[in-house]
Amino acid sequence: MDFSLIAITHSYTALIALVFALGFLAKQVGLPPLVGFLISGFIMKAMGVEMFAGLNTLADLGITLLLFTIGLKLDIRSLMRPEIWAVSSLHLIMVVLSFGTLMTIISYIGLPLFLDITTETAALLAFALSFSSTVFAVKMLEEKGELKANHGRIAIGILIMQDIFAVLFLTVSTGKIPSPWAIVAIMALIALRPVLVKILKRVGHGELLIIAGFILAMGGASLFELVHMKADLGALVMGMVLARQERSSEMATSLLAFKDLFLIGFFLSIGLSATLSLQVFAIALLLVFIMPLKVLMYYWLLSMFRLRARTSFLTSLSLANFSEFGLIVSAIGYNKGWLTSEWLGVLAVAMSLTFIIASPLNVASHQLFARIDKFMSRFQRKVRLSGERVISTGNAEILVFGMGRVGTAAYETMRQQYGDIVLGVDNDAVILQQHRQLGRKVIQGDATDVEFWENLRTDKVRVILLDMPKPQENLFAFQQLQANGFKGMVAGTAKYDDQVEMLKAAGLDAAYNIYGEAGAGFANHVCEQLCQTNENMEQKVLA
Numbered sequence: 001m002d003f004s005l006i007a008i009t010h011s012y013t014a015l016i017a018l019v020f021a022l023g024f025l026a027k028q029v030g031l032p033p034l035v036g037f038l039i040s041g042f043i044m045k046a047m048g049v050e051m052f053a054g055l056n057t058l059a060d061l062g063i064t065l066l067l068f069t070i071g072l073k074l075d076i077r078s079l080m081r082p083e084i085w086a087v088s089s090l091h092l093i094m095v096v097l098s099f100g101t102l103m104t105i106i107s108y109i110g111l112p113l114f115l116d117i118t119t120e121t122a123a124l125l126a127f128a129l130s131f132s133s134t135v136f137a138v139k140m141l142e143e144k145g146e147l148k149a150n151h152g153r154i155a156i157g158i159l160i161m162q163d164i165f166a167v168l169f170l171t172v173s174t175g176k177i178p179s180p181w182a183i184v185a186i187m188a189l190i191a192l193r194p195v196l197v198k199i200l201k202r203v204g205h206g207e208l209l210i211i212a213g214f215i216l217a218m219g220g221a222s223l224f225e226l227v228h229m230k231a232d233l234g235a236l237v238m239g240m241v242l243a244r245q246e247r248s249s250e251m252a253t254s255l256l257a258f259k260d261l262f263l264i265g266f267f268l269s270i271g272l273s274a275t276l277s278l279q280v281f282a283i284a285l286l287l288v289f290i291m292p293l294k295v296l297m298y299y300w301l302l303s304m305f306r307l308r309a310r311t312s313f314l315t316s317l318s319l320a321n322f323s324e325f326g327l328i329v330s331a332i333g334y335n336k337g338w339l340t341s342e343w344l345g346v347l348a349v350a351m352s353l354t355f356i357i358a359s360p361l362n363v364a365s366h367q368l369f370a371r372i373d374k375f376m377s378r379f380q381r382k383v384r385l386s387g388e389r390v391i392s393t394g395n396a397e398i399l400v401f402g403m404g405r406v407g408t409a410a411y412e413t414m415r416q417q418y419g420d421i422v423l424g425v426d427n428d429a430v431i432l433q434q435h436r437q438l439g440r441k442v443i444q445g446d447a448t449d450v451e452f453w454e455n456l457r458t459d460k461v462r463v464i465l466l467d468m469p470k471p472q473e474n475l476f477a478f479q480q481l482q483a484n485g486f487k488g489m490v491a492g493t494a495k496y497d498d499q500v501e502m503l504k505a506a507g508l509d510a511a512y513n514i515y516g517e518a519g520a521g522f523a524n525h526v527c528e529q530l531c532q533t534n535e536n537m538e539q540k541v542l543a
Helices: 003-028 033-046 055-072 076-080 082-109 119-129 134-143 150-174 181-202 207-226 231-241 248-254 256-273 278-289 291-304 309-318 325-335 342-363 365-379 405-418 429-437 450-454 471-483 497-506 514-542
Strands: 398-401 422-426 442-444 463-466 489-494 510-513
Touching: 003 033, 033 256, 033 342, 055 134, 055 150, 055 207, 055 231, 055 248, 055 256, 076 082, 076 150, 082 119, 082 150, 082 291, 119 325, 119 342, 134 150, 134 256, 134 309, 134 342, 150 231, 150 309, 150 325, 181 207, 181 231, 207 231, 207 248, 248 256, 256 342, 278 291, 278 342, 291 309, 291 365, 309 342, 309 365, 325 342, 342 365, 398 405, 405 422, 405 463, 422 429, 429 442, 463 471, 471 489, 471 497, 489 497, 497 510, 510 514
Parallel strands: 398 422, 398 463, 422 442, 463 489, 489 510
Antiparallel strands: none
């Protein structure tokens, strides 16, 4: 018996158990599990655990899949909106100038680590701190079901623009000039799209679709590496090429569990790569204290581009963190001799702390805004973007929130029974366009939007069906209805029995498990068909 192999297996089991325990504990206190994963990485480092084989590979694969799935859901035209490209560009300039100036001033005070930094070094550090974490923002938006909400799309667009800035920086700092074949590679991907779409249509819905997703994500990354461009950007571009085809959403869903699992490696690697000391922690804490300034810049710029206070607030909160790209910048600075090794630990700890602080704030983002709504609304422009105006529900008496498969089926059933008094509501502009083409009455709206509920004509509405992806969204919407004195019937859906019980306990008139109801509906439909068949047979016999 190989006792060394058994010992290694036991040690890995213990580490995995630690990761699970802290992730589980974080979830029980209302934090995302990723906070527990981060803390477990720091604990492992303190225990003397070194970066073990394969962890960085898992982390890289997780990020590759993350960006690929973002691309699958992205509309490239959204990046051309001024509130994305202009805000991200102006924010970068403002942070570099303000943070760089602040660090230069601190260097004259004589704080440790700041003593020897030059103006150029201060600008480099400020540049690293200007970025927000794509991994963190996407994970938080996914967990809340808000990737397709307006603030979610704007946040993702800003993060993608930052990725483009990252590629430019890496190109300049490392001296790697993109190959002349880079344009050819991108054009080849676009030209191959029809072929790839045909292949995806024929792979089915099982494991072949998952394998195809892995190949496409890693293939895009490898292709960009060959032409001296950022590999992660290649995965993103590959996803964008395949976006808006019938299998893109299904592929993203099939890769979800793998992406989440591999990203655990990313969060662990952050904790294991940091060098901790009281001095490092103190400087990191100082950087965390200036984070609100970065968030305020986001909020001010978004408001200036005619976004509502709520959208500006939620978008800014999604970006209220430092980025893993800061570690890449600091590593390059260290290799070039621009930074000392301690700065690697400072940026790792600062980023981790912002993750931990921003997580509960993002979880409670809607409740937070509800408390400060009137104050924050003072700073929004009177003239707002067309997609940011509050829309009336007109004379609708039945509202269906969430026009996915279940919501659409509920809409059609209600319209057959009650006619045109049924109105669908969803926050995804692409889905709404598809429904309008099919003749359905739908409007764009967000059930977690306090202002929407305040402007809802509850005297006309009698029934509201809540079928949003997250039960917390359905619960929040119901609470807003109660706060605004709604007296009609409210029903909601959930995926699990415990979530159904949570909605019922909150006071909803009815709550249903969508899987259970699908089975019941299927059985009822078969029974109706059988009854009709039996009647036809009896009539034939009698004839």
